[in-house]
Amino acid sequence: MIELKEILEVQNGFAFKTEFFCEENGIPLIRIRDLDKQKTVINYCGDYRDEFVVNRGDYLIGMDGDFKCHQWKGAKSLLNQRVCRLRNFSDAVIPEYIYYGLQRKLLEIHAATAFVTVKHISSKQILGIKIPLPPLPEQRRIVDILNHAHSIQRLRREAIATTRAMIPALFVEMFGDPIKAKFQLLDDLADVVSGVTKGRKFKDKKTVIVPYVRVANVQDGFLDLSEIKTIEALPSDLEKYALKKSDVLLTEGGDYDKLGRGAMLEKDMPNCIHQNHVFRVRVNQKKLNPLFFAKYLLTSGAKMYFLKSAKQTTNLASIAKLHQLLRLPVLQGRAVLGLAISQAYK
Numbered sequence: 001m002i003e004l005k006e007i008l009e010v011q012n013g014f015a016f017k018t019e020f021f022c023e024e025n026g027i028p029l030i031r032i033r034d035l036d037k038q039k040t041v042i043n044y045c046g047d048y049r050d051e052f053v054v055n056r057g058d059y060l061i062g063m064d065g066d067f068k069c070h071q072w073k074g075a076k077s078l079l080n081q082r083v084c085r086l087r088n089f090s091d092a093v094i095p096e097y098i099y100y101g102l103q104r105k106l107l108e109i110h111a112a113t114a115f116v117t118v119k120h121i122s123s124k125q126i127l128g129i130k131i132p133l134p135p136l137p138e139q140r141r142i143v144d145i146l147n148h149a150h151s152i153q154r155l156r157r158e159a160i161a162t163t164r165a166m167i168p169a170l171f172v173e174m175f176g177d178p179i180k181a182k183f184q185l186l187d188d189l190a191d192v193v194s195g196v197t198k199g200r201k202f203k204d205k206k207t208v209i210v211p212y213v214r215v216a217n218v219q220d221g222f223l224d225l226s227e228i229k230t231i232e233a234l235p236s237d238l239e240k241y242a243l244k245k246s247d248v249l250l251t252e253g254g255d256y257d258k259l260g261r262g263a264m265l266e267k268d269m270p271n272c273i274h275q276n277h278v279f280r281v282r283v284n285q286k287k288l289n290p291l292f293f294a295k296y297l298l299t300s301g302a303k304m305y306f307l308k309s310a311k312q313t314t315n316l317a318s319i320a321k322l323h324q325l326l327r328l329p330v331l332q333g334r335a336v337l338g339l340a341i342s343q344a345y346k
Helices: 095-112 123-127 136-175 235-240 290-296 300-309 338-345
Strands: 008-012 027-030 059-062 069-071 077-079 083-088 183-185 190-194 208-213 229-233 248-251 262-264 278-283 311-313 316-318 329-331
Touching (some): 008 123, 077 083, 083 095, 248 290, 278 290
Antiparallel strands (some): 008 083, 059 069, 190 278, 208 229, 248 278
């Protein structure tokens, strides 16, 4: 076992002055928010700083938030504050081996880190991480296996994305053009509940810590339940905001891509509730098939309804439970036909 400081150098980012930011000219600047997207959106036009240059292939860690290690695949850029760059100076280790070895260690640090709002990691913590160091041929064998597994995962994600993109077209093909159909209001077909507010004051009331579904868990057409966080709540909240199999979860908004996106819960989640920016839609299954409704949310008709009726400000949009969501027009008389799309989806 060796500490990373024996084989790596860690370079912290720099707080570049905002007066030298520009849109077109200059050098791209990598911020934490750019790591997942692998694309920068602003440039820096001030003095060039060699020590903060990031080249394609360098490994970067966001020091606030999830602490994930990313291999930078974008253009040559500059390293902004709260992002650190890893480079190895030892011939005894393969860079990709460090990348894979770091992922689990960073997850462990993240899980053990206390926080009030956002979790933070320091370069000192990173340099103190210990990983096993087998001979180079064994490192290469491990990297080859993990690269192959990563390729399989990528192909699977692409296949799932393609399938999800086909669902709206399949929906129209099976059930006709929603624009020409008859509708019922969601208010007549389902019970809609907004969730708990984060950061409430409880004074002397007895509370419990429970898992909860937040906006990040509700994607467009699927639920990402890989990370479920916890929240302080009242015991009475467990029954009021409980989640059950076949509930459809739908986001209130924020950025436009979060407006009215939703998916159906395919399994029970005991003692799990949802936050106030996520609506729980529990349909009357004698009138409406929940999976049918979840796929209906992917259609252009439903998306256009939310876009037109949402409360909008600069770059933000949101839907209110009573005024917009409950008045969502839903295709009429589809309780039985909804079973067909369930089979097609499977």
